[in-house]
Amino acid sequence: MKSLSIRGTLASLSLSMLLSSLGTSIANVGLPTLAEAFSASFQAVQWVVLAYLLSITALIVSVGRLGDLVGRRRLLLVGIAVFTVASILCALAPNLWLLIAARALQGIGAATMMALTMALVSGAVPKEKMGSAMGVLGTMSAMGTSLGPTLGGVLIAQMGWQGIFLLNVPLGVLAMGLAWCCLPVDRRETTASRPGFDRLGTLVLVLTLLAYALAMTLGRGSFGPLNTALLLVAVIGLILFVFVEQTAASPLVNLAMLRNPLLSSGFAMSTLVTTVVMATLVVGPFYLSGALGLSAARVGLVMSAGPLVAALAGMPCGRLVDRWGAQRSSAVGLMAMLTGASILAAVPMSVGVPGYLIALVVLTAGYALFQAANNTAVMADIAPQQRGVVSGLLGLSRNLGLITGASVMGAVFAFGTGSHDILLAQPEAIAQGMRLTFAVTAGLILVALVMGAISKIVSRRLIAPY
Structure with a gap:
């Protein structure tokens, strides 16, 4: 019976994770259609994605803490409801700015789902199975990222741009039903015993x-x-x-808990590693099209290998974490990422697509293992009353890495090409920019490896309150 309850919990939380990640990737593919539908510039329609991302980044820690105070199941149900209603408002939006406002509201629901899924999993799954559970959530997140462009293209062709938002409505209703039925009811606390917000x-x-x-x-x-x-x-x-x-x-955040080296290094390593992952998404399309001469369709096909590997590797990586332990698995994942980044920094153009694909697969598989291990290490021994805010901080660290990676790695790539306009750069210049970018990412992974090693040594000597 307990095993069935855990599976139900995982199913409901996995769908919440899928919805929140799908919300970003499925909107990206619709930007050209939205620009045409609303007669808007590409810079203006980019706010459809940006509003969602900003809401998540700004609120993910706060809603995690609020879940600790008012009840995680209760707040998750509210978050799913907000996400679902906002999806309807997106589809009904008569102009671009109301669509952007609805997307910001949808981001609030997504922040709630992202912050509370890991917190609820860490309370429902036995410690020895935590890695597998984190692997499942990682798989669902990667599936949302990889399915978004494909699903979005089909829905736009069949239903128009409204279809990419209406898809969330039945999925949101299903997620709410599963959460209502499968998640344990929040423990009631008196107002006097509950800390203030x-x-x-x-x-x-x-x-x-x-x-x-x-x-x-x-x-x-x-x-x-x-x-x-x-x-x-x-x-x-x-x-x-x-x-x-x-x-x-x-x-809101008990700063004393950051003295725990496993927590503070876990957040820092997560930011560094997602910065590296973002570099593949920023630089990859330019290299494949500008240096290797691939068509847009083939670029999309090659780029889809990353999310596909992450989706396939998530659950096996989770089992490896349960078998090897979180710290060892994290180190192995980082070393695989270092290998992939080093290959990308050194690969000659003559190797072509196969060389790029091999490196991308190794790097992405390493990221899947690191993510499952790091999430497990951070969430495993957290006090119940802090799980929401710590889960929110972990989500925030990833988002900050993605935002920083898009900006900083893009700037490093542009500097490496030596061109004011990357679209006009010669193939060899683009290849040189990619080599510099991934040499920098290899350095970031080395920093993460050192952080992990130091935190392991320090954690043996210190027991910090959290």
């Missing part, structure tokens, strides 16, 4: 994260005065947030 800390963190995300995404690769000002606001906001949390009676 840190409103000031939440406001400061949301504004800080919004400033950083906008600094990294505005300007399409150019870092101008506005970006610099936003980055300065983010730095000031971070300092202010630390001060607020140190003086708050019931802080």
Whole structure:
């Protein structure tokens, strides 16, 4: 009976994870259609994706903490409902700016689902099976990413752009039904025994994260005065947030728990590693089309290998984590990523698509193993009352890596090509840009490996409160 209950819990949470990841990738493929439908510029319709990403980044920690306070199952049901209703509003939007507003609302629902799925899994699954459970969630996240472009293309052809949002409605209803039936009911607590919600800390963190995300995404690769000002606001906001949390009676983030080396290094390594993964998505299309001369259709086919490998490797990697242990599996995953990045930094153009594919497969499989191991290591020994906020911080670390990777790795690639316009760069210049980019990513992975080794040594000597 207990095994059946765990499977039901995993099924409901896996669908929530699938929906939130599908929400990003399926919208990307619809941008050209939306630009035509609303007679808008490509820069304007990019906000359909950006609004969703900004909502998730700004709110994922706060909703995780709120779940710890009011009940994770209860808040997850609210999040799924918000996501589903927002999907309907997206499909009914009469103009682009109302669509963007509905996408921001949809992002709030997605942030709730992302923050609470891992928190609920860590409370429902035995510790010895945690790696397998994290592998399942990783698989569903990768499936959402890989299925999005294909599903989106089919739905746009059959139903118009509205179809990419209406798909979420039956899936959202199913996710809500599964969560209602399968997730354990939240334990009731009296108002007197429940800690207060840190409103000031939440406001400061949301504004800080919004400033950083906008600094990294505005300007399409150019870092101008506005970006610099936003980055300065983010730095000031971070300092202010630390001060607020140190003086708050019931802080949003208990800063003392970051003294735990496994937690702090886990968050930092997650950011570094997702920065590397984003580099493959930013640089890959330019290299395949500009240096190797592939058509758009073939570029899409080659690029789909990454998410496909992640989807196929997720569950086997989770079992390896249960067998080898989280720290050993994390190191093996990082070494595989280092191998893949090193191949991409050295591969000659004459090797062509096979050389790129081999490196991408090795790097992505290593990422799947690292992600399952790191999620397990971070979530395994967390106190029940902190699972939501820690899960939110883990999700935030990944999002920050993706946002930073898109900006910084894009800038490194452009610098490496030595061209003001990448679209006009010669094939050899593009190849040189790719080599520099992945030499930098190899360095980032080495930093992550060192962090993991140091945290392992320090954690044997220190027991930090969290």
